């Protein structure tokens with residue numbers, strides 16, 4: 001195991017040891033806190049918009065663990081869900097809205113942050129309305145289905161003087177932060193090539209994810225975005241060109257509207273190249289960087305965890321955390337402190353990714369190498 005890995009493990013273990021008698025403060029390999037310290041001040045109130053699978057199974061449970069925010073309200077089009085959530089999470093009726101009454105949230109002092117967890121094509125409308133209601137916003141990935149929509153969302157938040165974060169939960173996750181460090185600090189020398197892929201076998205073919213007008217595309221919009229992010233955050237660079245290929249459809253009846261499997265290749269300014277796959281027909285989830293003097297990888301790399309990592313010098317040891325709680329706490333800490341959110345989780349980052357997703361589709365459709373420098 002490398003010295004830095006041993007040291008980081010030692011630091012982690014020392015802090016875990018200390019937590020038995022003092023505050024549970026964990027640090028990552030950078031020495032940054034990876035768990036929010038309890039604040040004396042108030043928690044920000046979050047309203048979840050859209051009570052589907054991600055809100056129900058991930059965000060609401062995570063909000064029971066957060067230090068800097070709490071589940072304060074919901075916005076839903078389904079009255080029976082409203083009843084269920086009010087009871088389960090002790091939410092007052094005054095903090096429950098539907099899509100028509102949503103704008104009245106402007107008068108609700110309990111709600112500081114609106115978290116948009118709707119199908120991709122609906123993000124723009126609800127982020128703009130949330131900003132106009134004077135709330136900070138967190139918006140799920142992909143930020144929107146067109147760059148123009150992303151720009152409108154950024155503009156609306158700027159105009160309202162409110163901050164906009166994207167649901168990039170991995171940016172607060174310790175294994176991910178460690179591979180960002182290994183790549184960006186060239187711990188194993190310059191990165192030569194990367195394999196970064198994310199896919200799964202999708203179920204119900206009638207769901208919105210299979211409709212281009214609601215999802216913006218297929219697996220690339222949904223999970224391929226993680227592979228795009230992965231290659232960007234381990235290099236710390238922006239790609240300068242892209243080529244891409246659609247696979248032939250093995251289930252053409254199911255994949256009438258969106259791609260089934262898609263491959264793409266980025267070139268980066270340092271000379272690093274990446275090769276990626278995304279798919280709705282079979283599973284893959286890995287991020288591998290081959291460097292001049294070794295390699296590192298995460299697999300699984302992008303799901304809810306626990307993530308696992310290895311390097312050519314041994315395993316990556318990091319604490320396992322709740323991604324959603326870390327993300328919401330991290331965003332809300334900055335909001336409470338009146339700080340500007342770091343660029344890599346804002347709407348600007350969301351826009352960069354959506355531009356790249358569109359360029360990947362353009363490259364696959366035309367068969368041409370697309371220059372991204374322009």
Ligand code: NAD
Pocket residue numbers: 050051052053054055077117118119120140141142167168169208222
């Ligand atoms: P879902 O289908 O489970 O839920 C969508 C919600 O939107 C439902 O409550 C549905 O009732 C509501 N809705 C309102 N109008 C609708 C319409 N016209 N058609 C369909 N649904 C409508 O989806 P989900 O998995 O919760 O995904 C929601 C968002 O969260 C997506 O943008 C997705 O990419 C994102 N997401 C992010 C992560 C992550 O790890 N960051 C994980 C899952 C989903």
